[in-house]
Amino acid sequence: MKFSAKRKLAFAAAAAVAALGCSNLALADTPSWCGPKQATLALLDGYGGNSWRQVTTASGKEEALKCPSITKYEYADGQGDTQKSISDIKAMAAKGIDALVVFPDAGPAMLPAITSVYKSGKVIVPYRVEAGGKPGVNYNKFIGTDFKNDGINWANWIKGVLPNGGNLLFLSGPAGNSQGLDELAGLKSVLGPEYKFLNPEPFDVTNWDPALTQKVLTAEIAKNPKIDVIVSDFGPSLVGALPLFEKSGRSIPALATSDGNSLGCFWTDHHKNNPDFKLFTVSTENDNVRLAVQWAVAAATGGTPPTEEIFKGPVFENSVTGQPNPVQCRSDLPGAIYLSAQLPAEKQAAAVNSK
Amino acid sequence: MDLTGDTATALPDARLFLLPRAKSFLTVVISTVVLVLACLLFAPSSVTWGALSGSLPFAAIIAIVGLGQLLVVQQGGFDLSLAGGVSLAVVISTHYPQGDNALLLPAVLMAVACAILAGLVNGVLVSLFRLNAIVATIGVNALLYGAVFAVSGGVPKTTTTLLAAIAGGQTAGLPNAVYFALATLVVFSFVSKKTVAGRRFEAIGDNPLAARSAGLRVRHHQLLAYVYAQLLYCMAGVLVAGITREPTAFQGNSLLLPSVAVVVLGGTSLLGGRGFPVSTVIAAFFLNQLSQFALAVGVPYSAQTIIQALALGFGIGVYSVRWTANLFKQTKPTLKGGNNEVLG
Numbered sequence: 195m196k197f198s199a200k201r202k203l204a205f206a207a208a209a210a211v212a213a214l215g216c217s218n219l220a221l222a223d224t225p226s227w228c229g230p231k232q233a234t235l236a237l238l239d240g241y242g243g244n245s246w247r248q249v250t251t252a253s254g255k256e257e258a259l260k261c262p263s264i265t266k267y268e269y270a271d272g273q274g275d276t277q278k279s280i281s282d283i284k285a286m287a288a289k290g291i292d293a294l295v296v297f298p299d300a301g302p303a304m305l306p307a308i309t310s311v312y313k314s315g316k317v318i319v320p321y322r323v324e325a326g327g328k329p330g331v332n333y334n335k336f337i338g339t340d341f342k343n344d345g346i347n348w349a350n351w352i353k354g355v356l357p358n359g360g361n362l363l364f365l366s367g368p369a370g371n372s373q374g375l376d377e378l379a380g381l382k383s384v385l386g387p388e389y390k391f392l393n394p395e396p397f398d399v400t401n402w403d404p405a406l407t408q409k410v411l412t413a414e415i416a417k418n419p420k421i422d423v424i425v426s427d428f429g430p431s432l433v434g435a436l437p438l439f440e441k442s443g444r445s446i447p448a449l450a451t452s453d454g455n456s457l458g459c460f461w462t463d464h465h466k467n468n469p470d471f472k473l474f475t476v477s478t479e480n481d482n483v484r485l486a487v488q489w490a491v492a493a494a495t496g497g498t499p500p501t502e503e504i505f506k507g508p509v510f511e512n513s514v515t516g517q518p519n520p521v522q523c524r525s526d527l528p529g530a531i532y533l534s535a536q537l538p539a540e541k542q543a544a545a546v547n548s549k
Numbered sequence: 550m551d552l553t554g555d556t557a558t559a560l561p562d563a564r565l566f567l568l569p570r571a572k573s574f575l576t577v578v579i580s581t582v583v584l585v586l587a588c589l590l591f592a593p594s595s596v597t598w599g600a601l602s603g604s605l606p607f608a609a610i611i612a613i614v615g616l617g618q619l620l621v622v623q624q625g626g627f628d629l630s631l632a633g634g635v636s637l638a639v640v641i642s643t644h645y646p647q648g649d650n651a652l653l654l655p656a657v658l659m660a661v662a663c664a665i666l667a668g669l670v671n672g673v674l675v676s677l678f679r680l681n682a683i684v685a686t687i688g689v690n691a692l693l694y695g696a697v698f699a700v701s702g703g704v705p706k707t708t709t710t711l712l713a714a715i716a717g718g719q720t721a722g723l724p725n726a727v728y729f730a731l732a733t734l735v736v737f738s739f740v741s742k743k744t745v746a747g748r749r750f751e752a753i754g755d756n757p758l759a760a761r762s763a764g765l766r767v768r769h770h771q772l773l774a775y776v777y778a779q780l781l782y783c784m785a786g787v788l789v790a791g792i793t794r795e796p797t798a799f800q801g802n803s804l805l806l807p808s809v810a811v812v813v814l815g816g817t818s819l820l821g822g823r824g825f826p827v828s829t830v831i832a833a834f835f836l837n838q839l840s841q842f843a844l845a846v847g848v849p850y851s852a853q854t855i856i857q858a859l860a861l862g863f864g865i866g867v868y869s870v871r872w873t874a875n876l877f878k879q880t881k882p883t884l885k886g887g888n889n890e891v892l893g
Contacts, residue, residue, distance in 0.1 A: 243703025243798065257601035369850040399850045402707075404793045405800060407608070410604030413844035434705075434717075434794030441719075442599035456707050456795055528647075529707035530794060546704050 212456035224477075227488040228261030229496030233317075235264050235290040235487070240279045240299025240323075244273030245530035245546045246478065247297075247523065253537045254295065254483040254544035263495040276300040280307040282294025293317040293494035295486045298325040308333050317493040321486035321505075324372070334493050337486040341373045341427075342507045344476045345380020348425055349507050351474040353515060356450055360422030363414055365407065366397040377427055392418050404431045411435040415442060422470075423448040429475060430454030430529065439468070446471040453476045453510045455539075456529025458522045461513065472513050473521055477534035479507040482519065484536065510534040573816020579826045579836045580814075584860065588842050595838070595845035602724055606717070606792045608729035608837035612784050612830040614804050615811035616737050617781030622812050623754040624774045626675055626682035630667060631808055633693025634779050635801030637663055638786025640701040643708050643796065649709040657787055664783035665810030667693055668776030676771035701798045708790050716791020724814050726788050730830065733781065737826045749776070755822035807836055813865055836861070 221300045272279030298304035309332040321337040366374025400407040429451035438444045446468040453475035461473045482505040492499040522533045531542040588596045621628040641660040646652035674685035741747035751761040815829035843853035
């Protein structure tokens with residue numbers, strides 16, 4: 195066998211890197227956001243009772259444990275109770291935890307507790323849900339999610355599959371939730387008036403509840419003989435409702451949504467009989483927590499903070515182009531896992547099945 | 550019953566319409582007919598076959614939990630553990646089989662066993678220990694939710710294909726869940742209206758003291774009401790699990806209020822006594838169609854909620870406000886010059 199000069203050089207370089215890496219394995223593995231100062235970290239959930247949260251919690255833990263300076267990792271679930279969430283935060287701070295990553299589900303109601311922990315000299319990083327306040331005054335850093343970006347991603351795909359416009363149905367969670375409003379702003383920034391929204395302004399309210407989603411979709415299907423694309427920010431909640439199209443003798447329309455294993459498997463099973471059923475998903479954004487953990491660890495251990503300040507959910511599946519991924523289905527694993535997350539599918543299944 | 554007595558004397562011509570047997574039934578039927586007419590006029594899509602076959606399973610669920618709640622209400626009680634009972638049946642029937650059809654039957658039997666246990670606890674607390682029904686069932690609800698978390702960790706799981714086919718499928722053009730509701734109704738009506746035990750059950754609900762004097766086993770019947778109710782919640786939970794494919798672990802929460810609403814709409818007194826199962830089931834259809842109507846008119850969410858509240862208020866108002874009686878109570882004394890009491 196003959197090696198070209200280029201290859202030889204590459205081998206030499208690889209060998210050198212490997213040697214260097216082995217000589218100081220721990221240092222090479224430590225991410226830049228992990229500083230030398232030892233610290234403890236807690237993840238505080240406002241509500242931990244669904245699979246998305248469990249995968250997110252497991253992801254947050256995995257991220258925190260990448261940093262050897264983190265000596266202890268704790269978790270508390272507010273169980274949807276604002277009072278409990280507040281007392282969880284205070285209790286963690288009182289126990290001497292150095293850094294807190296908080297999912298403030300209750301929004302601004304959580305700000306006083308967050309602020310008091312910040313003022314007592316702890317590191318506190320709220321993420322995903324805005325609690326109001328300012329970085330450096332009420333908390334170290336807020337790591338939001340760019341929901342408008344999701345709307346833009348969906349809209350660009352819709353333009354691709356329906357270049358001449360069409361009828362859209364947009365479903366989101368509880369009435370007036372800011373995630374849905376931001377996504378709508380993203381959709382409207384790309385789609386012109388030739389794309390008609392069939393739902394009442396701003397979106398059909400589903401509370402992200404599969405039963406309510408099914409009722410809402412029943413009414414919309416009966417009312418609108420022509421639905422070209424459904425946009426939803428929680429794809430898996432549609433799985434129970436989509437067969438309604440088949441029942442009324444229509445093809446399931448194109449779907450722009452967020453990923454979930456049950457949805458991917460549903461597409462795999464149903465796309466052959468439904469010629470219009472194209473699927474496009476953005477990531478369900480479990481990895482939002484990783485960015486928040488990185489910021490919190492960096493501040494608590496003296497590491498270098500990451501460059502990103504807001505989490506942009508990447509595009510995940512596209513059944514039309516297969517880019518960046520074709521539709522994924524792991525029928526051997528639970529439906530309620532998210533293959534877009536960095537956490538390996540088996541670990542997610544373990545997190546979801548742990549109870 | 551005494552209510553109809555004085556309306557009947559006040560307005561003899563209206564006697565036919567105000568017969569105790571007919572009143573609640575007629576009211577709920579009229580309300581439903583009015584609603585269906587409104588649907589035809591303002592939201593025709595909500596009464597198309599496609600929409601009905603999609604929404605009827607949910608009406609069936611409300612009917613089944615409504616009948617369960619009715620049993621407890623007939624004994625002068627109130628069952629707030631419905632939410633936990635339904636949710637527990639949902640999670641047991643989805644988590645235990647983990648998608649394996651062969652494990653579905655054992656899972657359903659487990660759910661039934663849990664339902665019987667929960668019903669017994671409710672029943673013992675209320676009928677033997679004389680706890681207030683609301684307090685006792687709130688406590689049991691918390692226990693049931695504890696079990697829900699123990700089973701599921703709060704995580705939804707996809708239903709087995711078999712359950713989805715049984716609960717979510719159709720037979721002879723009608724959703725299967727509707728057959729379950731109708732079967733429940735037939736059994737309920739027959740047992741409560743045509744059997745000795747059923748007649749005793751209603752008599753006890755109407756007047757426990759008199760029933761005890763007559764030698765009936767009051768506590769026994771009160772206790773069993775909670776057990777039967779839990780069994781119906783369990784059935785509803787298993788059906789919900791099949792209908793929604795990937796139900797949440799808290800699916801029962803949204804059923805508590807409708808269950809009470811249909812009992813009231815159906816004309817059963819919250820003080821206990823005689824029950825109106827047929828009216829309750831029609832009320833379940835009414836309530837479900839109401840939300841479909843609100844969705845189909847395509848107004849913003851805020852307006853949808855207002856429409857539902859108004860129509861529900863109308864439905865209950867038609868029944869529980871004694872329109873004719875009030876009218877005559879106000880006018881009659883004036884004719885007799887009897888409003889002195891008011892003035893003086």
